[in-house]
Amino acid sequence: MRGRCGAVISPALPCALLAALLSAHAAQAHRLDAQAFVLPGQKVQIESWFSSGDAAKHAKVEVFRADQQLLVKGETDERGIFVFPFSKPESLQVVISAGAGHRKQLDISASDLVPSAPQSKDAGAGAPEQEYAGREPRALAQRDTGAPLKDVLTGIGFLLALGAFLLSLRNTRQLRRLDAMSDQKKA
Numbered sequence: 001m002r003g004r005c006g007a008v009i010s011p012a013l014p015c016a017l018l019a020a021l022l023s024a025h026a027a028q029a030h031r032l033d034a035q036a037f038v039l040p041g042q043k044v045q046i047e048s049w050f051s052s053g054d055a056a057k058h059a060k061v062e063v064f065r066a067d068q069q070l071l072v073k074g075e076t077d078e079r080g081i082f083v084f085p086f087s088k089p090e091s092l093q094v095v096i097s098a099g100a101g102h103r104k105q106l107d108i109s110a111s112d113l114v115p116s117a118p119q120s121k122d123a124g125a126g127a128p129e130q131e132y133a134g135r136e137p138r139a140l141a142q143r144d145t146g147a148p149l150k151d152v153l154t155g156i157g158f159l160l161a162l163g164a165f166l167l168s169l170r171n172t173r174q175l176r177r178l179d180a181m182s183d184q185k186k187a
Helices: 014-025 128-132 149-187
Strands: 034-040 043-050 060-065 070-074 081-085 092-097 104-108
Touching: 034 060, 034 092, 034 104, 043 060, 043 104, 060 081, 070 081
Parallel strands: none
Antiparallel strands: 034 043, 043 081, 060 070, 060 092, 092 104
16 A cells, blocks of 8 residues: 555645635636616617626627527627617527627517506607606616625535545545554564
């Protein structure tokens, strides 16, 4: 058993691994998020940002109909915003690509694009622009910059695996010591 384990691992290796893991926070990838709003005049506003809070500047945006036909394409501005018109309420799929594998897809249902019922009897008599006049944009998706459960569970799993690795190193050393003591008693 003594020859199978190879060279004894220095305590500096686990310390170096731990230091590398602790310093890796600056190189973490960030998630691309997006939100859609219905605006007056049959328009939709897409806002896109990274989990760090920075706007997804000049990200490529493509809007598809339910039959995968391209409705419109463009890119976000300096604030991560892209606005596009729609002619009728229909299901849409919005794909935002910010490069380096950052991609987000939003699905907008036709019912989300139907104008809200007017709040007073006088408000519903005019054009769609008048129906929306003075109202805040309606959010179709919630802006969430918190850590998703998947990321938290992945981190916990990684820490548990690291702990198991360190325990296996400790057990290997103890087995080597016991093996050496056994060899000395036999000699």
